Every structure is written in C-alpha cells, then in structure tokens.
Amino acid sequence: MASTAATLTALLVVALPSAAAAPATDDGGYVNSTARCAAPSTVVVFGSTDTSRVAICETSGGEYEYRGVRLSDGAKLIIPAEASADGAFVAESGGIGYLITAKSLVVSEGNKVIREEPMVEFHGPAAPAQPAATPTSTTPLPPPLPAEQGHEG
16 A cells, blocks of 8 residues: 555656746747747847746837736736846836846835846847957058067177
C-alpha cells in the first residue's frame, strides 16, 4: 500500500507543471497574456519578475504603451509610456510610476520606491551596432617632434 501511494505521488509530481517553468513567448511578448503586443503594434521589450510580466509596445503611430499584469491576481494595466535616453521606459498611472529596465521593474510613488522587482527574464532589442570605424586621414603627418623620437646618443 505504501509503495502504491509513493508511486501515485511520484506520478502527480511528474504530471504537474512546474511553477518555475518559463511562460511561452513569441515575437509579440508573452503568449495569452496582457504583457503582449498585438498587431499593428510591435514589441520593443518585454520581461518578467517573480510577481509581474510587462511589455512595452510601439504603436503604429510611434507612441509607446506599457502593458503589465500582476501574477498573483491577474490585475492588468495598460497605459502610455515613454522611452528615456538611457534605454529604460517609464509609465505613470494615478501617481504611481513604473520604470522598466533590463535589470528590474521599479514601482514608485513620487520619489519613494514602493518596490523594485529584479527581472528574471528580459527580452529587448538587439545590441546596438558597433560604431563605424573612424576613417583614416590621407593628410601626411608632420615629422616627429623631438619628444617622439628615440633617445639618441
């Protein structure tokens, strides 16, 4: 009887999906989630923390939109967002700010951080292209200065 119970327990453990399993994603964000961009919008970045999933979408008009969902209760938030110069995205609703970076989701009220959630998964744009090589000048260099010449004598 004990071995039957152990076998059934083992089967249940194998049959149950892992709570830590990564959610399905595609080129629009998280499949079957609010943290997803639907055409004609395109996904710019998306990621998840232990308690949230977020996506930043670019609309056909060139505007950004924050799309977030709280995992504990499925609460959804879809609001306008803005890109910052450092590659982060910011959004605000009812005095609460949301800052999305590759490292974390920061929720704040004014200057007070309510919580900072580290990203456990993040998908962003490809790394920026390397800058083009600086063209070399075709102007001949002047003769070396005395300090540039090797010590003689």
